[in-house]
Amino acid sequence: MTPSVEDRLRTHYARVADELELDALTFDDVLHRKDPIAVAPPTPGSRRPVTWALAAACALVLVAGLVALNGRETADPSAPATEPATSTPQIPETVLPATTLATVADGVPISAPLDASQVPYGPLDFATTDSALPLWPEANSSEPPATTTGYGMSLCDSGYSTRVLRVDPAEGRAHAYAGTLCPFIDLATPRADAVTTCATTTVGFVYARCQRRTDLTDTVGAGTAVVTTADEQQQSAMRGFPTATRGEGIEPFTVDLDAVGGQEEAADFRDEVVAVTITPAEVGDFVDTPGFCFSIALEGATAEGCAGNQLLATGLAYGAFRDGDGPIELIGIVPDEVTTIEVGGVTVVPTSNVWHHTLADGPAPRITATFEDGHTNATT
Amino acid sequence: MIVNSPDDRATAPSDLAAVSELFELHRSPMARLAYVLTRNSEVSDEIVQEAFLRLHVNWERVENPTAYLRTAVVNACHSHHRHLRVVRDAPVGVVEHSRLHADEISDALAKLPFPQRAVLALRYFCDLDDIEIARVLGIRRATVRTRAHRALNQLRKEIAP
Numbered sequence: 001m002t003p004s005v006e007d008r009l010r011t012h013y014a015r016v017a018d019e020l021e022l023d024a025l026t027f028d029d030v031l032h033r034k035d036p037i038a039v040a041p042p043t044p045g046s047r048r049p050v051t052w053a054l055a056a057a058c059a060l061v062l063v064a065g066l067v068a069l070n071g072r073e074t075a076d077p078s079a080p081a082t083e084p085a086t087s088t089p090q091i092p093e094t095v096l097p098a099t100t101l102a103t104v105a106d107g108v109p110i111s112a113p114l115d116a117s118q119v120p121y122g123p124l125d126f127a128t129t130d131s132a133l134p135l136w137p138e139a140n141s142s143e144p145p146a147t148t149t150g151y152g153m154s155l156c157d158s159g160y161s162t163r164v165l166r167v168d169p170a171e172g173r174a175h176a177y178a179g180t181l182c183p184f185i186d187l188a189t190p191r192a193d194a195v196t197t198c199a200t201t202t203v204g205f206v207y208a209r210c211q212r213r214t215d216l217t218d219t220v221g222a223g224t225a226v227v228t229t230a231d232e233q234q235q236s237a238m239r240g241f242p243t244a245t246r247g248e249g250i251e252p253f254t255v256d257l258d259a260v261g262g263q264e265e266a267a268d269f270r271d272e273v274v275a276v277t278i279t280p281a282e283v284g285d286f287v288d289t290p291g292f293c294f295s296i297a298l299e300g301a302t303a304e305g306c307a308g309n310q311l312l313a314t315g316l317a318y319g320a321f322r323d324g325d326g327p328i329e330l331i332g333i334v335p336d337e338v339t340t341i342e343v344g345g346v347t348v349v350p351t352s353n354v355w356h357h358t359l360a361d362g363p364a365p366r367i368t369a370t371f372e373d374g375h376t377n378a379t380t
Numbered sequence: 381m382i383v384n385s386p387d388d389r390a391t392a393p394s395d396l397a398a399v400s401e402l403f404e405l406h407r408s409p410m411a412r413l414a415y416v417l418t419r420n421s422e423v424s425d426e427i428v429q430e431a432f433l434r435l436h437v438n439w440e441r442v443e444n445p446t447a448y449l450r451t452a453v454v455n456a457c458h459s460h461h462r463h464l465r466v467v468r469d470a471p472v473g474v475v476e477h478s479r480l481h482a483d484e485i486s487d488a489l490a491k492l493p494f495p496q497r498a499v500l501a502l503r504y505f506c507d508l509d510d511i512e513i514a515r516v517l518g519i520r521r522a523t524v525r526t527r528a529h530r531a532l533n534q535l536r537k538e539i540a541p
Binding site (some may be wrong): 003006008009010012013014016017020021023025026027028030031277279293295297368 | 396399400403404408411412413415417419421424425429432433436457483485486489493500501504505528530532535536539
């Protein structure tokens with residue numbers, strides 16, 4: 001009888017683990033090592049340590065908003081699941097940017113400035129709509145306040161600098177949010193666990209946490225919010241990022257995804273830069289409405305999440321990734337109807353409902369999704 | 381096999397001796413977890429040492445040292461994995477292969493994204509349940525299930541006769 005994959009895994013792991021031989025060592029030896037420990041030295045030939053800026057993604061946010069703020073400060077990397085936050089481990093490696101401020105519910109800074117001995121629990125916050133902000137007041141903790149509609153958000157698990165790089169307020173200049181937005185919540189039908197997963201704010205192991213809201217009034221109280229206002233350098237760095245898909249925008253396309261086909265099997269898109277997997281979203285599990293889930297893997301970063309069909313129907317569900325000052329990688333997921341995507345004048349043909357385009361530095365491009373009969377939808 | 385020790389914190393004094401004691405107890409299993417994930421013995425040991433150093437620094441605020449260590453190790457392995465990934469030279473998702481264990485399942489595991497490999501290792505090596513895995517990885521339980529499902533399906537494809 002052929003052993004199951006699970007059994008083979010157990011056997012495999014046991015065998016691998018048994019072959020590891022460790023030198024005799026005490027913790028005192030570790031403390032008094034002369035050479036500093038470098039846990040993850042860059043491999044020759046690899047790019048420099050990544051500071052993936054996971055900007056917007058799936059520009060959604062419809063009426064939605066979301067997010068996050070964090071709960072209590074603790075060094076325990078495994079907060080209980082029963083807490084309002086679905087936390088991510090904290091392993092402080094660097095201090096947060098000087099512009100970062102952590103606050104608790106009463107607005108009193110708990111760690112400003114942060115130092116290396118503290119656990120700089122991260123953000124969260126998010127771009128939301130004006131109508132949604134009153135329901136999530138503590139989320140609107142940016143300076144200037146977020147008055148924009150829908151700059152996407154995305155998911156987490158990247159482990160790297162995950163940051164909403166650009167928010168376009170109704171007035172004033174664009175600004176940045178530190179942190180990651182976690183999808184996808186519809187405030188009209190709030191779910192206690194709709195805000196999920198993690199976020200990271202700085203290079204290394206400094207993770208943010210997304211708070212799970214139990215109700216609209218959030219009796220738990222606001223968690224730790226970290227917001228960064230873009231400085232001039234960040235402003236400059238952000239200019240190449242496309243604008244958000246407006247959540248209230250039209251939905252000109254169907255929501256059919258051949259790549260998913262209603263099957264459990266994943267559909268893959270892969271090129272030399274990115275790999276994308278799309279699977280059906282399980283209503284009630286990942287999203288409040290039918291939709292799709294995706295997994296995006298690039299060098300040094302992955303993003304996973306789900307989006308509802310409202311976003312898919314815009315034809316403008318995309319995420320933008322950037323590694324430091326490198327090129328911006330745009331990855332979008334479109335329904336079957338969309339035959340081409342035009343990014344800043346360049347036509348991209350989706351494959352298996354996914355498109356990918358690399359942007360050099362420059363002004364933010366306009367993104368247009370087009371169906372074969374000519375009807376379109378475009379970013380502003 | 382790594383076993384949770386919920387009483388670690390309660391029974392150990394918050395001083396160097398306590399961390400030293402934990403080091404003696406958990407260094408080996410943590411290193412093996414790291415080795416399973418990185419396939420590099422030197423890196424594995426350094427990751428574990430670094431995790432203990434962090435634990436020492438943060439001792440006063442760490443509520444569950446064992447859980448902290450496990451999370452620190454997995455995250456460090458993830459970081460190491462990221463540094464090794466050079467997508468422009470190799471397809472996404474293809475990671476370093478072990479020379480020592482170049483068998484079918486080893487090769488198949490190497491092709492999985494790290495988050496999926498981490499879930500499998502925590503489930504089938506550490507014998508953690510999905511709730512514990514979710515805590516270690518900072519993800520939802522549903523995400524754990526999804527990752528495990530995808531990973532196992534992929535493995536079945538890869539090693540199908």
